[in-house]
Amino acid sequence: MKPAPFTYHRAHDVRGAVESLHELGEDAKLIAGGQSLVAMMNFRLARPSALIDVNRIDALRYLRRDGEGLRIGALTTHHTVESSGSTAALAGFGVLSHAARWIGHYPIRTRGTIGGSIAHADSTAEWCLLAVLLDAQIVVRGQVGERSVAAADFFHGFLTTALEPEEMIVEILFPRPAPHAALSEFAQRKGDFAIVAAAVDLDVEDGVCSAGRIALGGVDAVPIRVPEAESLLQGAPATAETFRAAADAAAAAVEPGSDAHGDADYRRGLARTLIERACAQAIAV
Amino acid sequence: MKDLQLITLTVNGTEHELVVESRRTLADVLRHDLGYTGTHLGCEHGICGACTVLIDGSPARACLTFGVQADGCSISTVEGLASDGELSDLQRAFSERHALQCGFCTPGFLMLAEAYLAEYPNPSTEEVREVVAANLCRCTGYQGIVEAISDVARSRRESR
Numbered sequence: 001m002k003p004a005p006f007t008y009h010r011a012h013d014v015r016g017a018v019e020s021l022h023e024l025g026e027d028a029k030l031i032a033g034g035q036s037l038v039a040m041m042n043f044r045l046a047r048p049s050a051l052i053d054v055n056r057i058d059a060l061r062y063l064r065r066d067g068e069g070l071r072i073g074a075l076t077t078h079h080t081v082e083s084s085g086s087t088a089a090l091a092g093f094g095v096l097s098h099a100a101r102w103i104g105h106y107p108i109r110t111r112g113t114i115g116g117s118i119a120h121a122d123s124t125a126e127w128c129l130l131a132v133l134l135d136a137q138i139v140v141r142g143q144v145g146e147r148s149v150a151a152a153d154f155f156h157g158f159l160t161t162a163l164e165p166e167e168m169i170v171e172i173l174f175p176r177p178a179p180h181a182a183l184s185e186f187a188q189r190k191g192d193f194a195i196v197a198a199a200v201d202l203d204v205e206d207g208v209c210s211a212g213r214i215a216l217g218g219v220d221a222v223p224i225r226v227p228e229a230e231s232l233l234q235g236a237p238a239t240a241e242t243f244r245a246a247a248d249a250a251a252a253a254v255e256p257g258s259d260a261h262g263d264a265d266y267r268r269g270l271a272r273t274l275i276e277r278a279c280a281q282a283i284a285v
Numbered sequence: 286m287k288d289l290q291l292i293t294l295t296v297n298g299t300e301h302e303l304v305v306e307s308r309r310t311l312a313d314v315l316r317h318d319l320g321y322t323g324t325h326l327g328c329e330h331g332i333c334g335a336c337t338v339l340i341d342g343s344p345a346r347a348c349l350t351f352g353v354q355a356d357g358c359s360i361s362t363v364e365g366l367a368s369d370g371e372l373s374d375l376q377r378a379f380s381e382r383h384a385l386q387c388g389f390c391t392p393g394f395l396m397l398a399e400a401y402l403a404e405y406p407n408p409s410t411e412e413v414r415e416v417v418a419a420n421l422c423r424c425t426g427y428q429g430i431v432e433a434i435s436d437v438a439r440s441r442r443e444s445r
Contacts, residue, residue, distance in 0.1 A: 001329060007288040008307035008353050031354075038310070038349040039330040051307070053354055079343075105419030107337055107344035107397060190418040 003041035007050045014141050014170055017054050021166045022143055024050040030168055031055070032075055032116035035108050060115070060170060063089040069175040070096075074115025074168075078103045081114065092177025094285060099126045099183040099199070105191045115169040118154070121161045124194040124217040126183060127172075128155060132223045133199045133215035134178055138162075139171035146170070155222035180204050182281035184274045185217075188261070194218055195261045198274035202238065202282050209233045214246065216271055219256035228253040229275070243279035247272040292356035296321060297365030305352045311345075312336040314352030315362060323363040323392050327421070334420030337393040338362050344400035363392035366399065374440060375399060378433040386424030393420050398434045408438055 009024065011017035021028055027049035031037055040046040054060075060075040063084055070093050072081065078100045084090050085097030103109055103117075103126050117127040118138060131138065131151035138149045143166055154162045163169065178201045185197035197217040203210045212233030217223045229250035236242040256267035288307040293300060296319060305314050310329075315321040315338070327333035329348045336347040339361035366373040372380070375398055385391045394417065401408070401416050408416070413434050417427055 002310075002313075003308045005286075005288060005306070005308050008290055008351070034351070034354070035331065035346075035349055038351070042310075042330045042348065051351075055354060105334070106401065106416050107334065107346055107419055108331065108349075110343040111340075111345050111350065190415065 001042050001044060003038070004044055004047040006048050008053065009050060010053045010056060012056055013059070014057060014168060017052055017057070017168050018141060018143055018166060020050075020052045021168070024052070026165050028052060030119070032119075033077065033112035034116075035104065035112035036116070036120045036122070054168070063087065065089045065091075069173055070177075072114055072172045072174070074118075074170050074172065075113050076115075078109035078112050078114065078117070079106070082109060092179050093174060095178050095181035095183065095199075095201075096130065096174075099130055102126050102183065102185055102194070102197075108191075114172055118172060119161065119163060119169050121155050121159050121222070122193065123155075123158070123220065123222050124185070124197050125223075126185075126197065129197055129199050129215050129217040129223040130183065131172060132225060133181070133201050133213055134174050134176070137173040137175065138169060139173060140164075140167045141170050142167040148173070152225070158221045180282045180285065182278045182285065184277040184281065186270050186274060196256075196267050196270035196274060198271060198278045200275060200278040200282050202233065202279065204238045204283055207238050209236050209238050209242065212246070214250055214275060216250065216254060216275075219254040219267055219271055224254070226250040226253055238283050240276075240280070243276050246279070247275035250275055290353045290356070292353055294319070294352070294355060295359045297361060307351060307353050309352045310348050311338070311340075311350045311352045311355050311360070312347035314355075315347060315360070318352075321362045321364055325389055325392055327389070327393075332421070333390070333393070334397065335390050335393040337396045337420065339396060339400050342400070342403070344397055361396065361399070363395055366395060375402075375433070375437050378436045378440075379430070382429045382433040382436065384425060384429035384433040385422075390420060390422045390424075394422065394430055398437070402434070402438055402441065406438060406442060408435075410435055413438075 029048035031051045060073040062073040064071045082100035136151045138154045181201040183199040185194035199215045201213045214226045229246040232246045251268040251272040256264045325335040327335035331346045331349045338347045
């Protein structure tokens with residue numbers, strides 16, 4: 001179908017984008033890569049009165065490392081992260097470039113952006129899951145200035161976030177490297193939205209997990225951490241048995257819904273399998 | 286009320302200046318306003334990939350980008366592949382390997398492969414399989430398409 005009419009506005013910097021959001025009112029929307037938004041507009045599931053195109057704000061396309069961690073500009077495309085795996089900025093963050101390959105398809109990844117994906121907040125989205133797993137900070141800017149929201153507090157529900165109507169995401173900050181982390185997911189077809197996605201981040205030394213984090217997408221309205229499973233990793237040997245016990249605990253702890261793509265039991269089964277898979281990949285790297 | 290925008294698009298090397306409605310997708314701008322009907326529209330929501338074109342060299346779904354967003358960009362469509370009536374190596378390989386039957390999806394596959402091989406000249410068969418999963422073909426079962434793209438990767442490597 002064709003999208004409903006809207007007025008088009010191009011922002012040349014963040015300040016201009018935020019001012020336009022203020023002037024054009026609540027029905028205005030920012031458009032970055034547009035890979036989710038335009039599809040929703042073509043279906044007329046979304047009918048913004050105005051679009052503010054932020055794609056020309058090249059200052060928000062970067063991958064940068066400093067004392068606080070890895071900073072990714074909001075308009076960095078999935079494909080840029082995917083193909084930056086061997087750069088110094090991503091040292092210790094290989095999980096990001098590996099996980100990017102799960103996002104849609106090549107021609108989607110060249111347009112779609114990390115900030116757009118986080119703002120869209122699909123609960124199975126790879127960036128949302130990794131942001132929650134790796135305790136990322138979502139840096140947003142509004143009329144009054146900048147603030148930083150922990151990923152754990154950012155996702156409020158189905159496609160709903162802590163972002164205020166007149167704010168824009170400008171950066172995702174990943175505070176600590178995750179050399180033993182991996183993401184795995186399952187969909188009926190390659191590139192489809194995951195039915196369930198699992199991501200793990202292990203602290204491993206001399207074959208022992210001192211700590212571990214496990215995040216799941218597709219089992220709740222937002223990506224979630226599973227403390228019941230994480231506690232089983234603490235101080236345990238980094239073996240298949242440990243990972244299976246954690247995966248079992250996670251499957252028992254979550255309460256997924258049922259839909260046409262899979263019922264609750266099926267999703268629990270997927271969560272179990274995918275956590276085991278992600279753990280095995282995480283210690284292999 | 287229509288929201289109209291004046292834009293410039295360079296399509297296959299030819300510059301066009303035109304006025305478009307903001308809500309017009311790049312695919313519709315190419316087809317209806319500029320007559321580049323080689324770009325096909327299947328699903329209009331980013332699943333089928335039939336409308337794949339290159340925007341400044343990168344592959345993109347022309348149904349998921351508004352024409353006005355491509356203002357000032359260089360667009361490559363399937364019409365730009367052949368030169369002087371001669372099919373490109375990729376088009377010839379699609380013909381030789383029976384990589385099309387009805388042909389509806391073919392422009393999208395050709396542009397996808399064109400962009401992919403430019404960025405990744407040495408793909409494995411598995412990698413080619415993965416990249417063509419981006420587009421839907423209901424006729425061929427993909428085998429011919431994978432073979433055609435792999436053939437061209439090989440022959441371009443050998444001629445370098």
